[in-house]
Amino acid sequence: MLNTKKTAIAAIIASGFVAAPASAAVYNIIGGDFFMDTITPAAVAFDDTTGLTLNINEGATAYQSTAELPTFPFFGSPVTTFTAAASSQTGVAGGGPAPSGTVADGGTVDMSSFFALWNGTEFNQGADASVTLLANGNYNLNWSSLIVGGSFDGKTGSWNMEISQVPVPAAVWLMGSGLVGLVGVARRRRAKV
Numbered sequence: 001m002l003n004t005k006k007t008a009i010a011a012i013i014a015s016g017f018v019a020a021p022a023s024a025a026v027y028n029i030i031g032g033d034f035f036m037d038t039i040t041p042a043a044v045a046f047d048d049t050t051g052l053t054l055n056i057n058e059g060a061t062a063y064q065s066t067a068e069l070p071t072f073p074f075f076g077s078p079v080t081t082f083t084a085a086a087s088s089q090t091g092v093a094g095g096g097p098a099p100s101g102t103v104a105d106g107g108t109v110d111m112s113s114f115f116a117l118w119n120g121t122e123f124n125q126g127a128d129a130s131v132t133l134l135a136n137g138n139y140n141l142n143w144s145s146l147i148v149g150g151s152f153d154g155k156t157g158s159w160n161m162e163i164s165q166v167p168v169p170a171a172v173w174l175m176g177s178g179l180v181g182l183v184g185v186a187r188r189r190r191a192k193v
Contacts, residue, residue, distance in 0.1 A: 024057040025103065027163035029070060030138060034079070035158045036147075043160070046072035054083075054163060056109055057100045063113065070161075074118055081125075083113040091149055093124040103165070105133035111143055116157070121150040125157050138164040 029052040033043035052068055069081040086094040096112025103109065107130075114126035129143035144158040 024055045026166040027054045027056060027103070027139075028052070028166055029054055030162040030164055032070065032140075032159065032161040034072070034074070034160075036152060037156050037158075039152065039155060043158075044072060044074060046070040053166065054099065054161075056103055057098045063098055069114075077119045080117045082115055082117070083111075083126075084115055085113065087115060087122050087124060089122045092122050093148055095124060096126060101129075101131075103131055103139055103163075105131065105139075107131040109141055111141065111159075114159075119151070123147050123150060123152070123157070125159065129159075129161075134162065138162050 029048045031045065031047040033045045034040075035043040048070065052070060053064075054069065055064060063083050063085060069083065071078050071080045073079070083099060084095045085097075095115060097110060098113060099109055099111055101107060101109035109129045109131060111129045112124075112126035114124070116123050116125045125145050125147070127143040127145040129141040132140045132142065134140055139162070141161045141163060142159070144156050147153060147155050147157055
């Protein structure tokens with residue numbers, strides 16, 4: 001009786017652990033650049049030196065804080081980027097759903113919730129991003145959107161963001177395979193009885 005309960009518990013844990021699809025994938029932001037037509041003579045680069053991450057969701061609704069996405073200097077003032085459902089400033093277009101889509105060569109990621117904060121003014125800078133596989137195995141997200149309001153009203157902001165998926169720790173895979181093994185052993189024992 002005790003072995004049957006242990007087997008049932010192991011089977012429930014294993015099935016929930018293995019069969020449930022992940023709700024989000026986490027990506028490191030390696031770097032990228034920003035360009036604004038007729039304003040910047042060349043793209044302004046940003047590099048990740050602080051472990052910035054971007055969550056690309058499959059139907060989840062969580063958003064990142066301003067601390068998680070790139071910050072870089074632009075005409076002497078920092079640009080802070082973040083994702084949000086809506087702007088905190090009146091008159092600024094709202095965001096969209098949390099970033100979601102397919103990270104694969106030729107895929108698309110909805111980045112409509114992407115905002116930039118510069119010189120005290122927020123701009124929604126989101127759009128659908130096209131995904132390109134890079135030679136180093138990372139992915140590039142590329143998108144452009146029209147700025148409405150503020151100092152750069154009517155200009156187009158273009159973004160490139162290089163991302164790499166954060167690997168799942170080996171311990172998680174070991175735990176999952178161990179649980180699957182326990183279920184197999186329990187089934188064999190049950191079959192012998």
